[in-house]
Amino acid sequence: MNLLKKRWLLLTAACVINLCAGSIYAWSVFAPPLAERLSLITGTAVTAGSLAAAFSLANGIAPIPMILGGWINDRFGPRAIIPAGGIVMGLGFYLAATAVTPLELILGYGLGFGLGLGLVYGSSVNTTLKFFPDHRGLAGGIATAVYGLSSVILPPVAHALIETEGIEAALLTLGGVFAIVIVAGGLLLEKCPDAFAKQFTAAAPGKQMAAEECDWRGMLRSTRFPPMVALMLCGAIPGMMIISHCWSLAKDVVGLDAAAASAMVSMLALANVFGRLLVGALSDKFGRLASLSGALILTILATVLLSLSDQNAHLLFSAGILAIGLSFGAFMGIYPGFTAEEFGAKNNSVNYGIMFSGFSVAGFAGPMAMNMLKEAGMSYQTICLLAGTLAILGLGFAYLFVRAKKAAYS
Known part of the structure; x- marks a missing residue:
């Protein structure tokens, strides 16, 4: 065949x-x-x-x-x-x-x-x-x-x-x-x-072949690697903060009962899945970095909506949960291809394995940060705003990535 x-x-x-x-x-x-x-x-x-x-x-x-x-x-x-x-x-x-x-x-x-x-x-x-x-x-x-x-x-x-x-x-x-x-x-x-891969030509921003084939050493030496990892962390940590406490947020912030809070967790999971598929596909058309930047903006919007939520604002809370699921899913869906595009497909199994460690760090740091801030006496609404500042920082790392890439190929 x-x-x-x-x-x-x-x-x-x-x-x-x-x-x-x-x-x-x-x-x-x-x-x-x-x-x-x-x-x-x-x-x-x-x-x-x-x-x-x-x-x-x-x-x-x-x-x-x-x-x-x-x-x-x-x-x-x-x-x-x-x-x-x-x-x-x-x-x-x-x-x-x-x-x-x-x-x-x-x-x-x-x-x-x-x-x-x-x-x-x-x-x-x-x-x-x-x-x-x-x-x-x-x-x-x-x-x-x-x-x-x-x-x-x-x-x-x-x-x-x-x-x-x-x-x-x-x-x-x-x-x-x-x-x-x-x-x-x-x-x-x-x-x-x-x-x-040689039969394919560069026809669109998200479809171009990788400019170079790097092994893991070459990837780590690249000036693009640090801002890529930082960008990932700034997108993944806010998502993990909220995902890990979605049930508690639903109960404590908007007063949902256990069944409704569980339904909110399921809705978040579906949004996460849909975000991986939808934004991953969109990145082929609009480019990886543009799509990731859009996901960061969506994270900022989500954290603002969650910070404004209370027992009289169920709709705002639901919209915020949907947005955070979509944005986190976008990072999970885009980064395998983003890594291959920047450092080549030949060694991408190893390269992405290293890059994926960032998601493991986020999986540890996000829930831990949420727990520590909550134990320090902060409200969930305030913590959500703090999570949003990480996404703003991520936009800065996206800019640094663009500069590093231009410097590498100028």
């Missing part, structure tokens, strides 16, 4: 893989019954909160295998790394299902799932990007959107399995299914030929 047609099938396979990889978002469903099971086994009270370290470890460790696995993916292709990642993820589910102490659970799930996730996610996204040099924003947006869609689809599926089979059987079932699907999908994917 012609690669121009086959690439869409490869993108579909990558999306199915990422839907399984996104099962990390079902952790909040797994945690309470796992805590109850361990309480019965150990004879001591174990809470879902005390097991949260498993989720944090899985997220925090993922960039490491993403970088190491990216090196293998760039040189040997996805068949050499994604199936292994699927097996390791399945092992993480097995270890979670059979753990008899909280430490076993935290290490088993955190290390097993986190290592597998890093191997799978980075390779699947970057493999598809190499087949779409003319639509990097669209391809990156679709691949990351499906990963984010897991936060909407998989939790109710996991909950239903737990209700009918129990937590151990549910974990073993899901882990087995995900491992099989990821292994099969990884074997269907293939390495993009080096000459494939």
Whole structure:
């Protein structure tokens, strides 16, 4: 089959893989019954909160295998790394299902799932990007959107399995299914030929070929790298601040009950998915930096709307939550293609793995900052305004990036 047609099938396979990889978002469903099971086994009270370290470890460790696995993916292709990642993820589910102490659970799930996730996610996204040099924003947006869609689809599926089979059987079932699907999908994917991208020409701002092919050393030495990372942090940290506390914001700021606050979390998740897809595709037409700058402006608007919200302004709050979901999704969807465009597709699995570490930093710094500021006595409205100042700072880093790029090619 012609690669121009086959690439869409490869993108579909990558999306199915990422839907399984996104099962990390079902952790909040797994945690309470796992805590109850361990309480019965150990004879001591174990809470879902005390097991949260498993989720944090899985997220925090993922960039490491993403970088190491990216090196293998760039040189040997996805068949050499994604199936292994699927097996390791399945092992993480097995270890979670059979753990008899909280430490076993935290290490088993955190290390097993986190290592597998890093191997799978980075390779699947970057493999598809190499087949779409003319639509990097669209391809990156679709691949990351499906990963984010897991936060909407998989939790109710996991909950239903737990209700009918129990937590151990549910974990073993899901882990087995995900491992099989990821292994099969990884074997269907293939390495993009080096000459494939040469048939595409620079026809639009978002579609131009990368000006240079850099390995990770060249990327780190580039004067464009620091403002790119800073720009990412300024877009991601405000999003993570609000995403991590969406439920509490909905209850404390606008007085929603638990069910309505949960619905607001679901709406935010859908906006996040839609932002990855929509703004990722728009970046092919208008350019990556212009689209990211637009997302920063949307973040500023979102934080202003949230700061003006109260129990009499539900509409403002809903609009702010939608806007923050769209803007955060935009950064997640655009950055894989943005990295490939600036530093080349050849080594993008490794390069984006390094760049992705910025999102991991945001995932730690955003919630921590929100907690610290709230404990310091600030209102949620004031904290949202402070988050918006980071997005304003991000516009400054976008300008510095433009200057660095002009200096590099002048």
